[in-house]
Amino acid sequence: MQENNKTLGEFIIENQKDFPYSSGELSRIFNSIKLAAKVVSHKVNKAGLVDIIGGVGEKNVQGEDQQKLDVYANEIFIQTLINREIVCGIASEENDDFITVEGSDKSHNNKYVLLMDPLDGSSNIDVNVSVGTIFSVYRRITPIGTPVTLEDFLQPGINQVAAGYVIYGTSTMLVYTTGCGVNGFTLNPAIGSFYLSHPKMTIPADGSIYSVNEGNYVHFPQGVKDYIKYCQLEEEDRPYTSRYIGSLASDIHRNIIKGGIYLYPTSSKAVKGKLRLLYECNPMAFIVEQAGGKASDGFDRVMEIVPTSLHERSAFFCGSTNMVNKIEDCMLKAK
Ligand code: AHG
Ligand code: MN
Ligand code: MN
Ligand code: MN
Numbered sequence: 001m002q003e004n005n006k007t008l009g010e011f012i013i014e015n016q017k018d019f020p021y022s023s024g025e026l027s028r029i030f031n032s033i034k035l036a037a038k039v040v041s042h043k044v045n046k047a048g049l050v051d052i053i054g055g056v057g058e059k060n061v062q063g064e065d066q067q068k069l070d071v072y073a074n075e076i077f078i079q080t081l082i083n084r085e086i087v088c089g090i091a092s093e094e095n096d097d098f099i100t101v102e103g104s105d106k107s108h109n110n111k112y113v114l115l116m117d118p119l120d121g122s123s124n125i126d127v128n129v130s131v132g133t134i135f136s137v138y139r140r141i142t143p144i145g146t147p148v149t150l151e152d153f154l155q156p157g158i159n160q161v162a163a164g165y166v167i168y169g170t171s172t173m174l175v176y177t178t179g180c181g182v183n184g185f186t187l188n189p190a191i192g193s194f195y196l197s198h199p200k201m202t203i204p205a206d207g208s209i210y211s212v213n214e215g216n217y218v219h220f221p222q223g224v225k226d227y228i229k230y231c232q233l234e235e236e237d238r239p240y241t242s243r244y245i246g247s248l249a250s251d252i253h254r255n256i257i258k259g260g261i262y263l264y265p266t267s268s269k270a271v272k273g274k275l276r277l278l279y280e281c282n283p284m285a286f287i288v289e290q291a292g293g294k295a296s297d298g299f300d301r302v303m304e305i306v307p308t309s310l311h312e313r314s315a316f317f318c319g320s321t322n323m324v325n326k327i328e329d330c331m332l333k334a335k
Contacts, residue, residue, distance in 0.1 A: 008034055008174065008185045008194035018180040025112065026162065026178065028086045029137060033164070034174060034194055036080040037133060040073045040119075041172040041187060044131065053126050061096040061311055062276075069125050070094055073118035073133060081114060088140055089113040089148035091310055093279055098310065100147050108145055112161070113138050113152045115279040120165075121247020130169035132249030136283035137162040153310060157282030157303030165249040165283065175201065175253065177290040182256075198257075203293040207259025207320040208240045211251045219267035223298065223331035227263075230330065248275065252284050252318060256291050261319035261327065265298070273297075273315040277307055281316045294324040298331040 012027050047053055052072065055065045074094040081087055082101055088110040091098040102108050119125075120132040138159055140152040164176030172187040174194050184198030210231045217225065231240045243260070245251050251262050266273045275281050285295030285302040295302040295318040305314060317327050 004186075004195045004197050006196040008196070011183065011185070011196050015178075015180070018178045025086060025110075028084060029112065029114070029162070030176070032080045032084045032086060033077075033135060033166075036073075036077045037166040037172065037174055038187065038192060039076050039080075040069075040133065040166075041168050041189075043072060044069065044125075044168040045189075047125060048128070060094050062093070064122075066094065067119070067122040067125055069131070070119045070122050077116060077118050077133070077135075086110060087112045087114045087137075088144075089152055091115040091153050091278065093117045093276060093311070098148065098150065098153055102147065108147050111139055111144060113140055113148060115153060115283075117248075117276070117279045120249045120280070121245065124245070124247055130167055130245060130247050130250040132168065132247055132253075133166040134249055134280055134283050135164055136160055136279055136286070150310070153278065154307045156306050157277075157285055160282060160286045160303075163283035163286040165253070165287070167250050167253055169250060173197070173253070175287065177287050179286075179290065182287055182291045201256055201291050203256045203288060203291040204259030204320055205292070206322045207255065207261065208237060209243050209255055209258055209260030210240050210263065210323075211242070211244045211255060211260060212263040212265075213244060213246070214242065216267050216269065219269050220265050221267075221298075221331070221334065223327070223334035224263065224265040226334055227327045227330040230326070248280055248284060252288065255319045256288065256293070259320045261317065261323035263327070264316045266315045270313070272313040274313060275316045277302070277305060277312050277314040278310060281314050281318075284316075284318060288318050292321070293319055294321045296324050296328055298328065 052068050058066045060066050085103045115136045117134040124131050138155050162178045167173045175184040182201040185194035186197035187194050264275050281302050297315045
């Protein structure tokens with residue numbers, strides 16, 4: 001059996017040219033993320049043994065019940081990033097407002113902001129099913145040396161300089177892009193290092209998996225209902241297979257590898273959709289586009305939406321290009 005022996009750290013150093021702004025800073029950002037991911041991975045693996053299952057009795061700004069692991073992962077990622085003084089601001093699903101990182105010299109000299117969903121798929125924690133972390137990095141817009149403002153976070157997805165996700169699944173994986181393709185790394189827990197296991201990830205242009213919470217079917221727009229019926233028709237290579245984990249990062253990871261589409265539409269219950277544009281849709285869209293796929297809100301490219309608030313939501317259709325094209329057709333016809 002051949003062992004992959006290139007570590008994430010080595011890979012980043014070898015590919016520093018991929019990060020056009022500042023190579024040293026990219027390494028430092030990823031060093032923090034991989035460290036925090038290892039800490040969270042260790043905790044996730046002990047869920048059930050340590051007191052990490054269940055809710056904390058608080059709601060986040062989205063009105064969702066916070067799970068203990070939501071809060072734990074949020075604190076680990078934030079503290080790791082703050083301690084290393086690499087970003088000038090952090091926004092998170094679990095924080096109402098963004099955090100300003102001034103640095104120990106109070107200089108506000110760092111150039112990047114990071115947005116994250118620290119624990120994605122938190123309804124899966126208590127039942128031992130995959131969860132993840134999603135992150136997105138932008139270069140700040142406001143001048144270096146001043147505190148960050150909301151404007152630094154409200155950038156369209158096309159401005160992302162890096163994005164990635166971690167999956168705490170049967171193994172722990174970190175997948176990322178800096179705009180030069182997508183690479184995946186698997187944690188060897190015995191050694192504590194991520195190794196390049198999925199170089200140059202690409203998503204097939206066609207697929208046969210559709211991933212949607214079909215329980216909401218009656219509330220979906222007509223175009224989505226039409227597309228779901230199309231997936232279920234006995235014709236050509238259909239009916240497709242339905243697979244839905246309920247963790248965006250894990251569902252999309254599977255669909256990148258196998259070919260498929262992920263759908264979280266607007267509905268009469270969630271008129272703007274459920275997923276958050278800045279730290280769920282945009283980073284996943286960047287990764288999927290970099291793998292050769294497509295991400296749409298049903299009509300337009302997700303990464304071109306100009307955000308107006310930190311926690312805004314969007315409809316999200318993401319995956320194999322021909323499948324996303326098909327749902328855009330259905331949406332247009334039903335308009
Ligand atoms: P989070 O756990 O970060 O709040 O995200 C949950 C998201 C996403 O990960 C998942 O695909 C989707 O919500 C599941 O929603 P439903 O339970 O409505 O299907
Ligand atoms: Mn949540
Ligand atoms: Mn999420
Ligand atoms: Mn979350």
